[in-house]
Ligand SMILES: O=C(O)CCC(=O)C(=O)O
């Protein structure tokens with residue numbers, strides 16, 4: 001975990017920079033501005049840039065930037081991501097998040113998630129309380145790798161908080177050292193697991209929970225664990241990961257892995273003005289349950305995902321696009 005708290009002057013500087021860039025990029029369309037914002041990120045305070053450069057090289061699992069400016073005239077929390085998109089709510093905060101995110105990686109989106117938007121709104125929505133998407137509230141959002149189904153999933157998931165009045169925690173876990181037996185680790189590295197798209201990638205635009213059965217969805221077959229032996233990378237979302245049907249050994253190893261991860265769970269409360277960048281290779285994340293208010297004061301996060309190099313997805317997509325799929 002590493003943390004950088006902006007001082008008053010740095011915070012004011014970022015607020016002014018984000019306001020100026022928003023004016024220069026009207027109408028605000030993040031996908032059209034994102035490349036220009038990478039260059040503008042060189043205007044961010046040098047202390048922040050040095051911090052992010054070091055955290056990136058060290059592969060810090062959770063990187064927090066605190067005391068970021070949040071819109072002075074922040075509107076009430078919209079009722080859904082669709083309403084937020086319609087109103088371009090929190091646009092200046094999207095600029096701030098994209099500037100900071102650009103210091104680590106290249107933000108991208110998915111054509112079929114939140115309508116292809118580069119910056120998502122994480123907001124509790126009526127009717128979605130028990131869904132398996134970020135619009136849920138009353139049901140725990142299970143610990144997951146973001147976009148587990150895809151080999152071009154992000155290296156980081158970035159969450160910037162605009163409101164969190166009830167201090168709802170974001171849950172986090174990773175593979176604890178020495179807990180999984182070596183033979184399990186070897187098995188979990190093998191291509192004996194299937195990764196399916198989650199409901200946010202299937203949901204229709206009106207947000208209705210999809211009925212498409214897991215096994216009717218396209219999947220990638222790969223290992224759950226990969227990468228450096230001393231500091232394993234992982235890929236898992238219990239709701240959307242299975243062993244290859246009939247492979248009971250793989251099934252058991254998957255369960256053991258899930259139990260190890262559940263046992264290593266901690267929680268962080270992301271406060272307004274904090275942006276948290278979670279290493280999507282080293283950690284999984286989720287969210288505690290909470291009771292939505294639906295009165296404009298609800299928890300509200302801005303979210304984006306970044307890859308370390310967008311060219312990885314250009315190769316996959318055969319197209320120079322920030323929107324995948
Ligand atoms: O709301 C949170 O804290 C995390 C939600 C989540 O998993 C996500 O937005 O990717």
Ligand SMILES: [Fe+2]
Nearest residue numbers: 144146157285
């Ligand atoms: Fe997530």
